[in-house]
Amino acid sequence: MSKVLIATEKPFAAPAVAGIRQILTDAGFDVVALEKYTSKAELLAAVADVEAIIIRSDIIDKEVFDAAKQLKIVVRAGAGYDNVDLEAATAHGVCVMNTPGQNANAVAELVFALLLFSVRNRFNGASGTELKDKKLGLLAYGNTGRNVARIAKGIGMEIFAFDPYTPADVMVKEGVTPVSSQKELFSTCDVVSLHIPATPETKGSIGRELVSLLPKKAILVNTARKEIINEAELLELLKEREDLRYLSDIRPANHEEMEAALGERYFSTPKKMGAQTAEANTNAGLAAARQIVGFIKEGNERFRLNK
Ligand code: 3PG
Structure with a gap:
């Protein structure tokens, strides 16, 4: 019987795991789970005899592909796939997919959780500020950026976006003002929310040059990847610009220094x-399970990343 491994160092919510198991067992697959593992050796042992793997931010590198002799497909239950070595996958004849959009609303809601927590002074009782009428800048208008825009509209923010891959008329139709450069976005907006993937082009791209353009009292929110930030430059700049804040869903390598130097202007x-969230885990996990069934049973390659 074909075996599918759910390898999640950060596990899905229980109902998502149950749903994934249901889809795969109904299709005749054997399902095993490796959750909260703490060593690569555990992962290497678990992949030895499986045909498919469902992962999250788990690192799937050449060593893992070398150890997975039966492997046909890896599905990243989520959007970003910088944790998978696509070249090694292709060299091993393994298909890699993601599940774009399935967890986007959850990430977008967290953007506002971070923002409201910060502008209301961590609920310490002191008067804070509101997001209404503030200018929000989205760096990339993909699935997550779009969901952030939808929520921001309800709050009453004015929304701008920079995304060279999305036609301007699509943004305009959705009430978003396209800007022509990252610099314009940073110099225009009171809040800039990052939604770009970590690629060789974007790594370290958010540093002094862009962040110094932010207007007074602006906030930078990062729910994307820590690799896109030049953390040393950001810390130095935020020490100089005492009006700015940085809120991150990904703990920076220099977290202790940031916390010590910036106090409540910084949160991760x-x-x-x-x-x-249970919903995002279920959406992404079930999509991954269905994509595995479709690929192995029918050769469906929709969402394949390594063409
Ligand atoms: C993604 O790329 O889909 C998000 O960053 C979520 O990642 P996670 O599955 O590790 O929470």
Whole structure:
């Protein structure tokens, strides 16, 4: 019987796991789960005899592909796939997919959880500020950016976006003002929310040059990837610009320094929480299970990343 592994260092909610198991067992697959594992050796042992793997931010590198002799497909239950070595996958003849959009609303809601927590002074009783009428800038208008825009409209924010891959008329139709550069976005907006993937082009791209353009009392929100930030530059700049805040769903490598130097102008969740809802786990997990069934049984390659 074909075996599918759910390998999640950060587990899905229980109903999502039950739903994934149901879809796969109904289709005749054997399902095993490796959750909260603490060593790579556990992962290497678990992949040895499986045909498919469902992962989240779990690292699937050449060593894992080398150890997974029966592997046909890896599905990243989520959007970002910088944790999977696509070249190694292709060299091993393994298909890699993601499940775009399935967890986007959860991440978008967390953007506002971080923002409201911060502008209301962590609920310490002191008068804070409101988001209504503030200018929100979205760096990338993909699935998550769009969901952030939808919620921001309800709050009454004015929304701007920079995304060279989304036609301007699509944004305009959705009440979003397109801007022509990252610099314009940063110099225009009171809140900039990052939604770009970590790629060789974007890594370290958010640093002094862009962040220094932010208007007075602006807030930078990062629910994307820590790799896109030049953390050393950001810390130095935020020490100089005492009016700015940084809120992150991904703990920076220099977290202790940020916390010590910036106090309440800085906050990071202890563990990446954006997609950590039962709904997002279920949407992404079930989509991953269905994609595995479709690929192995019918050769369906929709959402394949390594063409
Ligand atoms: C994604 O890329 O889908 C999000 O960052 C969520 O990642 P996670 O599954 O590790 O929570």
